[in-house]
Amino acid sequence: MIKQPISLTTKFTSSFLSKSKHTLFIFQLNFSKKMHSQSSFSARVAPTVQNVPGVSTEEMERVCEQTFQRYNYGGLGKRKGKGVAIVWFRNDLRVLDNEALFRAWVSSEVVLPVYCVDPRLFGATHYFGFPKTGALRAQFIIECLTDLKKNLVKRGLDLLIQHGKPEEIIPSLAKAYKAHTVYAHKETCSEEVNVEKLVTRNLQGNEPRSITTTKLELVWGSTMYHMDDLPFDCESLPDVYTQFRKSVESKSKVRNCIRLPASLGPPPEKVGDWGHVPQVTELGLQQEKVSKGMKFIGGESAALGRVHDYFWKKDLLKVYKETRNGMLGPDYSTKFSPWLASGSLSPRFIYEEVKRYEKERQSNDSTYWVLFELIWRDYFRFLSIKLGNLLFQAGGPQKVNINWSQDQTMFYAWRQGQTGYPLIDANMKELAATGFMSNRGRQIVCSFLVRDMGIDWRMGAEWFETCLLDYDPCSNYGNWTYGAGVGNDPREDRYFSIPKQAQNYDPEGEFVAYWLPELRALPREKRHSPGMMYLNPIVGLKHGYTKKTGDSKTGFSSRRGKPEGNRQKRYGDGRTY
Numbered sequence: 001m002i003k004q005p006i007s008l009t010t011k012f013t014s015s016f017l018s019k020s021k022h023t024l025f026i027f028q029l030n031f032s033k034k035m036h037s038q039s040s041f042s043a044r045v046a047p048t049v050q051n052v053p054g055v056s057t058e059e060m061e062r063v064c065e066q067t068f069q070r071y072n073y074g075g076l077g078k079r080k081g082k083g084v085a086i087v088w089f090r091n092d093l094r095v096l097d098n099e100a101l102f103r104a105w106v107s108s109e110v111v112l113p114v115y116c117v118d119p120r121l122f123g124a125t126h127y128f129g130f131p132k133t134g135a136l137r138a139q140f141i142i143e144c145l146t147d148l149k150k151n152l153v154k155r156g157l158d159l160l161i162q163h164g165k166p167e168e169i170i171p172s173l174a175k176a177y178k179a180h181t182v183y184a185h186k187e188t189c190s191e192e193v194n195v196e197k198l199v200t201r202n203l204q205g206n207e208p209r210s211i212t213t214t215k216l217e218l219v220w221g222s223t224m225y226h227m228d229d230l231p232f233d234c235e236s237l238p239d240v241y242t243q244f245r246k247s248v249e250s251k252s253k254v255r256n257c258i259r260l261p262a263s264l265g266p267p268p269e270k271v272g273d274w275g276h277v278p279q280v281t282e283l284g285l286q287q288e289k290v291s292k293g294m295k296f297i298g299g300e301s302a303a304l305g306r307v308h309d310y311f312w313k314k315d316l317l318k319v320y321k322e323t324r325n326g327m328l329g330p331d332y333s334t335k336f337s338p339w340l341a342s343g344s345l346s347p348r349f350i351y352e353e354v355k356r357y358e359k360e361r362q363s364n365d366s367t368y369w370v371l372f373e374l375i376w377r378d379y380f381r382f383l384s385i386k387l388g389n390l391l392f393q394a395g396g397p398q399k400v401n402i403n404w405s406q407d408q409t410m411f412y413a414w415r416q417g418q419t420g421y422p423l424i425d426a427n428m429k430e431l432a433a434t435g436f437m438s439n440r441g442r443q444i445v446c447s448f449l450v451r452d453m454g455i456d457w458r459m460g461a462e463w464f465e466t467c468l469l470d471y472d473p474c475s476n477y478g479n480w481t482y483g484a485g486v487g488n489d490p491r492e493d494r495y496f497s498i499p500k501q502a503q504n505y506d507p508e509g510e511f512v513a514y515w516l517p518e519l520r521a522l523p524r525e526k527r528h529s530p531g532m533m534y535l536n537p538i539v540g541l542k543h544g545y546t547k548k549t550g551d552s553k554t555g556f557s558s559r560r561g562k563p564e565g566n567r568q569k570r571y572g573d574g575r576t577y
């Protein structure tokens, strides 16, 4: 197994990119040009890059200020603490509803906010050695840090940025500033939990045993429902999502957002150098520019701007349930996930905004459904506590023994978007170009990788870990174990039939034509089954084309063979989606 990081652009030997294939590409280009000039080409062409949120910087700033004012905390008298407290920022890059920041402020006279640029986050993924953080997510996090620094400065603080391991930086700062407490948000997966343990250990090593040492206080704040308010311990978390949801909905309440005073200062006097927000290149990555599709803007101001844009300005919350399975453009779903994953947006804030919308505008299935989806997110977070490292292992929580393939040629075709299936290829190209893929797309490419190609689901999950702006270990590995049939899923076979999905979710072929422009020249009904003018399918489908798409079950040349037989046996002829 490869453990060294490999570049995103590394080329595997790809036998399928044969000479004949290149000839086909040239034919394809000429063919496209011809069709273009004949111009049956009247399709709506989306703008090249769409910023998310789609509001101006001024509007974003205004919305951000107004929101902060609404959430201002009046109880200034509460600050009774002494000395210095440190806030160690991790995946909670926000000011609003940040309990670690609030508790540091209340318990001290001086707050020191710190972020550690941990080199391990820019190393390699666990099994397959892909870059742990791709350039687009790195850029997003950089924007989050810039915005956090700005919002802290506005409140009389600043953000100290240091490069290195938190277990070295935090204890040494605690010692230098004689901090009584370090406040941070609790994480749940083993990599992050190990860092917490090391920070605690090294803080205790700061002083002789007789003298009070700096404490690490870990605060819960990543979910909509607080862990302490669950009607069960995480160890006895229901295995089935619906049971979890019904139980928390009936027995738990979402806590109010934490309010913060307008001024949080002063910061410690003796910080001479606050450090700087790094450039992508300082993290050992090459700058990547989004030149097509959605460009997500990192930071809390942009997150609040997106909530404003989606809920209040475009008034889309009321139709979310009908549009959420779309694939093209910023507005079929909320797009909150990148900000949720970096913690620049609080799920409790979204909850309060949904409630406000329901009061001021309307309440319907769609307004509820955003909360329903956020409960999925909570579920995977709590499940990660129950499962521990089982979440990352091939057999998953069910400990299923499947003889997965790790065929590099097939995997390369999948990740590059060169499988010969436009729906797969378009989704994978979107992921590489923007760091985002719709939920529908993620389910389809996951099913294709594990069920049609028979490839080890962890390769897919690690590739998502590299690329996704919203990468979150719990939601990512949780969803992948579901998709691979090794998770806690009461549905046996989550096979997604590509022709059926294409018909239901991209009937006009607009999505595939956007990401694979060579297909735009084709009549709409041919865009998902382009035949000779597109790449040959790399593998046969387990469940073939339906009659409606006009192709027979084996309507492609499957010269590259089928996935391994044992997979066919395991999944049988289950339900298709």
Ligand SMILES: Cc1cc2nc3c(=O)[nH]c(=O)nc-3n(C[C@H](O)[C@H](O)[C@H](O)COP(=O)(O)OP(=O)(O)OC[C@H]3O[C@@H](n4cnc5c(N)ncnc54)[C@H](O)[C@@H]3O)c2cc1C
Residues within 6 Å of the ligand: 324, 333, 334, 335, 336, 337, 338, 340, 341, 370, 373, 374, 376, 377, 378, 380, 437, 438, 439, 440, 442, 443, 446, 464, 468, 470, 471, 472, 473, 475, 476, 477, 479, 480, 483
């Ligand atoms: C294979 C696979 C991998 C995934 N990896 C991630 C990941 O690393 N990080 C991540 O945040 N989501 C992940 N998801 C879940 C989901 O696809 C994204 O949360 C969603 O597409 C984000 O877009 P949105 O914010 O517009 O979602 P919306 O449809 O607007 O939903 C609102 C919010 O609900 C939550 N949510 C929705 N669906 C899910 C779900 N299935 N699981 C958990 N939370 C959900 C998200 O926080 C999302 O922002 C994955 C799904 C699959 C099938």
Ligand SMILES: Nc1ncnc2c1ncn2[C@@H]1O[C@H](COP(=O)(O)OP(=O)(O)OP(=O)(O)O)[C@@H](O)[C@H]1O
Residues within 6 Å of the ligand: 125, 126, 127, 189, 190, 191, 192, 389, 390, 392, 393, 465, 473
């Ligand atoms: N936040 C995270 N993101 C991605 N992967 C994680 C995260 N937290 C833990 N993991 C992965 O889970 C692994 C632990 O799983 P496992 O029990 O297989 O570890 P291991 O014993 O080191 O594995 P192996 O012996 O197979 O190398 C971690 O080493 C890590 O790569």
